[in-house]
Amino acid sequence: MKRLYKVETANKLADRVYEYWIRAPQVAQHARAGQFVILRLHEKGERIPLTISAVRGDAVRVIFMAVGKTTEELATLRAGDSISDVVGPLGKPSEIENYGTCCVIGGGVGIASTPLIVKELREAGNHVIGIIGARNADLLILEDEMREACNELYVTTDDGSKGVHGFAADVLKKLLAERKIDRVWIIGPAIMMKVTSGATVPYGVKTYVSLNPIMVDGTGMCGSCRVTVGGETKFACVDGPEFDAHQVDFAELMQRQRIYTGQEKASLERFAE
Ligand code: FES
Structure with missing residues (x-):
């Protein structure tokens, strides 16, 4: 059965x-x-x-x-x-080790991916700073859980309705200027990961992003989740989904995410009828 x-x-x-x-x-x-x-x-x-x-x-x-x-x-x-x-x-698990101080950043529904990373980083002995951000306070998820899980937590909203008025990248930049951060994880919309990971480039801090291209089989067979990392073609489902943010071709990722927008809209309309 x-x-x-x-x-x-x-x-x-x-x-x-x-x-x-x-x-x-x-x-x-x-x-x-x-x-x-x-x-x-x-x-x-x-x-x-x-x-x-x-x-x-x-x-x-x-x-x-x-x-x-x-x-x-x-x-x-x-x-x-x-x-x-x-x-x-x-997919491959996150590269969890005892690095020292780590920053785990979630944007919007991407916050969903952060608690398990924080848990394993804490278990490995890291001091973990969380930054969670959303467009407004109503869209912010898992705040209590992340406050409990992290050593420190910062909240940001684009409209200032809760926490810091601004973006996770603003908080990250301030933290990087003030103290030593050893590793950073960023999970959220592609544009948010691109912009936020730019903050760690001048400091040479290894930064991971979790890529979310279109996937079909999830086993490396269909090629739909193809991304370019460090000039090489990778399949997010088997080689990732986490990759070195500073090596990711975000422009290509965003362009490929939009390929089926028309079909997706038509399918949703049919479902709603
Ligand atoms: Fe098909 Fe990754 S989803 S190769």
Whole structure:
């Protein structure tokens, strides 16, 4: 009989942002920071990659924004409903070591990826500074959890409705000028990762970003997640998704992310009818 993956809890965290705990013992047992799963809601469903945000017993947490047909459909599931496939953990784990002081930055729904990285960095003995940012206070997620997980936490909003009025890059620049930071992780929209990682270039601080290109199979076979890093072609699903930010061709990443915008819009409209 085909195994189904049960949604244990389903919560709405912010406008169009949902948090699901899904029972997936095999994934939970092996999941490491930086890795992701690919979900397929049903046999005819599209595959969607989502970062593993946290692990609790036999369940993994995913957090997503309902922005397209499949994520809108996923958002209709409630606790007790099931998902047809949860494949993972996929991708390479984050490079966790005892570096000293690390900064972990999440922007928007990218904040979802930060708690597991922070947890493993703390377990390895690092002092971890978190910076989480969103467009406004209503869109800020996981603040309490990150405050507890990090040694220090800074909050930013683009409109100043909470925390520092500005961007994560502003806080990072100030920190870099004041103290020694040994490693930086940045997870968020491509443009935010590009701009924020620019802050660490003058200091030569190794900086990781988690890339989110279009993915299909998640196993290095289809080539859809192709990115250029250090002038070489890499597949984000098997060579990443984390890469050295200073080597990433962000312009190409952003251009490739837009390839299917028209089709995605049409598909969402059909689903909404
Ligand atoms: Fe197909 Fe990475 S998703 S090669």
